Amino acid sequence: MSAVLPAVKSGEVGAQRITFVVMLAFFILGPLVMYPVFLMKVMCFALFAAAFNLLIGFVGLLSFGHAMFLGTAGYVCAHAAKVWGFTPELAILAGAAAAGALGLLTGLLAIRRQGIYFAMITLALAQMIFFFCLQAPFTGGEDGIQAVPRGKLLGILDLSNIWNMYATVLVIFVAGFLVIYRTVHSPFGQVLKAIRENEARAISLGYNTTRYKLVAFVLSATLSGVAGATNALVFQLAALNSVHWSMSGEVVLMNLVGGLGTIFGPVVGAFVVLAMENYLATLGFWVTIVQGAIFVLCVLAFRRGIVGELGRLIRKPL
């Protein structure tokens, strides 16, 4: 897509470091003024949105089925924690591994096409996973998996204490965010950007672009899985709405609002979209209408998103 980071300039890293510290301070001090459960949800979805952004922003692939990774990981994590009695860290790893494996399978199919086809294929595959989750015996159908035990992290830290849980989510979020940050700024990330800008040229330079795209897809799916699994532990619930296509739409919306192809856009977008949903929750279906209206507005008049516009203001990519 055309929301493109300018070439690396001096000062870019500095501005991003400062923003990172601000973000960290926000999530550490946030619980003083906001509900910690809400902030945990924001962090889970910020990680999810950032993982999604790795594809759209840096490889130029619009996945319209990312909910399948979020949801699958949530189900696997919940099942592992509740039925198999896994400790939380193992349950999250199991969820992430499941999402990664699913990412490998679906990625192999989806990256055979580009652009609009890629979006339609991921959407259709995600719908298949949705029906699977609706019918499979272990997912609990319409009820989902409820009362998932949070357990003790590493056998020591009791996560039923909200502050322990909050700290855990914060660490997971920051770690995931840094993985994405490193990926984007690594030589691997540079190749991804080259593929986004001109795939034919990247091929002619000798890069196996299919493999690069697949690795990026699996990485994005796995990190989405980490987010989904963590989210399932926070809410002690894995439910159908997390694999529904509207969830895939929501993560697109978060990125669009925050700024496609920016480092911090997904985090800001996740916060704004979730805050809006919280605020409008009493209004029933108006949430969908407002979301749709924001989609239209962003596409027509606000394609850089909040962080993209801020970055343009200070002339440094954020």
Add this chain to the structure above:
Amino acid sequence: MTEIFGIPTQAFMGQLLIGLINGSFYALLSLGLAVIFGLLNIINFTHGAQYMMGAFVAWFLLNKTGMGYWWALLVAPIAVGIVGVIIERTMLKQLYKLDHLYGLLLTFGLALIIQGLFRNEYGSSGLPYSIPSQLAGGQNLGFMFLPNYRAWVIVFSLVVCFSTWFVIEKTKLGSYLRAATENPELVRAFGINVPRMITLTYGFGVGLAALAGVMAAPIYSVNPLMGENLIIVVFAVVVIGGMGSIMGSIVTGFGLGVIEGLTKVFYPEASNTVIFIVMAIVLAIRPAGLFGTQK
């Protein structure tokens, strides 16, 4: 002869018929998507919502003005088509210079708005729409009972599909359209008003969706969510067929409807997912789709 592959003939033919009916809708909708994509290079995510609007227009006409099914077949596509033209003129037009994905995002947002508004107003339980009296009843074919209305849907959608194919592939108007798909600048240089053609094409594709909605109204109930999941299946149909050819959309649409119907007979658990599985297989073997050409 009362069984086919161990399944009672009655049940087998019944599902085959349902498959053909669903196939009619898949064909009509994927045809509209293909026509729009050909000229506008966008995937019209609003297609499902526009199909639903077609059904609602039919319901309004019957309940507010007393105009019946036959009028609805004419009025609904025009009314919804006009809404489509307005959308194209005011919004889509601004996106042609940008990445095609923005068109997808915009129409996705519009679909959310439209479906949300209808859901606010009419809930999600659905409104009844009765079969027109001329097509009530059915024929006893000996091995199965064939409701007249269902036979009509299959025949009429075939007629619509092939008329569309004929107009696009065999007439002068269609040749302009195909030329503009290939190279809009050049066609413009010949003095043809391409922007107007684009607008009308979008209106036509949307009209096809609305027509399918009217035809669906007596079969399924008129429901704000009727297009929501359907459109995702139709996307899979489009991926399987490839958007290169009109005939491809028609054949794939009907074919997949039948496959889905037969899956309901032999392995009902997979009937929701079979089309997506077919899509996965086709992608693995022939990524460009059955009738498509890879760029």
